[in-house]
Amino acid sequence: MADPRPIVGITMGDPAGNGPEITVKALADATLYDRCRPIVVGDAKMLEQAKGFVSHPEIVINPVFAVEEAKFEAGTIDVYQLDLIADVKEFKIGEVSAEGGNAAFQSVKKVIELAMDGEIDATVTNALNKEAMNLALAPKGMHFDGHTEIYATYTHTKKYTMMLAHHDFRVVHVSTHVGLREACDRVKTPRILECIELANDACKNLGIERPRVSVAGLNPHCGENGLFGMEEINEIGPAIEIAKARGIDAIGPCPPDSVFSEMHGGWYDICVCMYHDQGHIPTKVLGFNFDRKTQSWKAVEGVNITLGLPIIRTSVDHGTGFALAGKGTSNERSLVNAIDYALRMAAGRKARSQS
Known part of the structure; x- marks a missing residue:
């Protein structure tokens, strides 16, 4: 029997911010896995580091290179591995950088691709830093105001x-x-x-x-x-x-x-x-x-x-929390709410398509 739980892709956000740690805190709740199959899109090394910030050593970070490789089991966080940060020890938490901005952007671009290809049912984004992202994009002649414009561009949405x-x-x-x-x-x-x-x-x-x-x-x-x-x-x-x-x-x-x-x-x-x-x-x-x-x-x-959009996108309604990054004190409630809203919208779309 097919697994009825929707697959939800979650971006890690700017790795210099609190996205990785609130993601670990949110996915440490085993009951979330009763409602969905979450997969984080980003860099497994940053999630591994975040475990230490939030005191969840029991959580297993599972890097995968395809959605079908994910375990979707409580106690394990599956990460669609993009290998975005060269050296975690040298990467500076709480600071604007092109490396962090590029990591956030590439995570968003990939989660959109997965949703457009039908590999996941909904997308949820952690916060990115607009300055950092555009530092990374400027040499490529690109600029985005934020998540909304990225999604519109890569889903070819006008309205x-x-x-x-x-x-x-x-x-x-x-x-x-x-x-x-x-x-x-x-x-x-x-x-x-x-x-x-x-x-x-x-x-x-x-x-x-x-x-x-x-x-x-x-x-x-x-x-x-x-x-x-x-x-x-x-x-x-x-x-x-x-x-x-x-x-x-x-x-x-x-x-x-x-x-x-x-x-x-x-x-x-x-x-x-x-x-x-x-x-x-x-x-x-x-x-x-x-x-x-x-x-x-x-x-x-x-x-x-x-x-x-032709796909579902929800997000936390706060910034990257650079001042809080690495302290383990950031509240994960907005991310949990974003996941729940994504699930409601996925269920609603499905019900309307069948009516």
């Missing part, structure tokens, strides 16, 4: 967006990694409509039959009927009306200063945001919790999902 999620609090973005002035210029009806449709489809893949898609305004108080700006009247409102005509339960434009409290209260399933920080700030306020008394992070949760 895509970023979704952030903290449990059932979800946001998608009309624009992400551009300056705020340019972000305002990108608030246009076709792009907003595209994001509404992607948001609606994502919720259906999560098993929500009739998603309630709120759409945030751009200006204070949604422009007050043009007093503070015309984008709600000229661009956002028309996109909502087209979406409604296509059968989507789109609501708005909603005032940005209240829509997130409403969604947190269960009014909506997802919110379409007009720019990067409009969606990131409320999501991270909910998911990132720093304890004043202990001076430590109680929780660093949240999941980043790329919508519109």
Whole structure:
């Protein structure tokens, strides 16, 4: 009988950051193997080093050179070996380097290839450092703003967006990694409509039959009927009306200063945001919790999902943690959540394809 557990490819992230150690911590939980068959894509030597950082000497790191060689057994971490770091002892943890950036990039490129070839069912990414990656890519005449653009390029996807999620609090973005002035210029009806449709489809893949898609305004108080700006009247409102005509339960434009409290209260399933920080700030306020008394992070949760791709991609919603790398104190919860979100989306896609 075929193994029903989905195969999930997990990139190690920038090896100078905390990706390898949170990966070991997450995969040390034997119950994860009840839900899926995880395989890390990266460098086994860095995972072996990370074992020492997080005090899991019992874990066996198993380098493989093909997915079918993986054991997929609790207590063993299978690593699709790319041999990316020349000398682990000389490689500096917590520092930006072209070697680390190249390792992170090659891990992402390979996990995409595996998913596109149907060898794995979903992909999950640890954080990469954009500066390090582009240091490595510059001599090749290449540049990427981040994971989302890498995935779009290598899956040949034109219509895509970023979704952030903290449990059932979800946001998608009309624009992400551009300056705020340019972000305002990108608030246009076709792009907003595209994001509404992607948001609606994502919720259906999560098993929500009739998603309630709120759409945030751009200006204070949604422009007050043009007093503070015309984008709600000229661009956002028309996109909502087209979406409604296509059968989507789109609501708005909603005032940005209240829509997130409403969604947190269960009014909506997802919110379409007009720019990067409009969606990131409320999501991270909910998911990132720093304890004043202990001076430590109680929780660093949240999941980043790329919508519109032919494959599934989820990610941790935090950076590389260079300052924490090597200390073994980084919280793996965001990675575990990202894996669980990937599994939900894989199950949802499968169910929709069979209906």
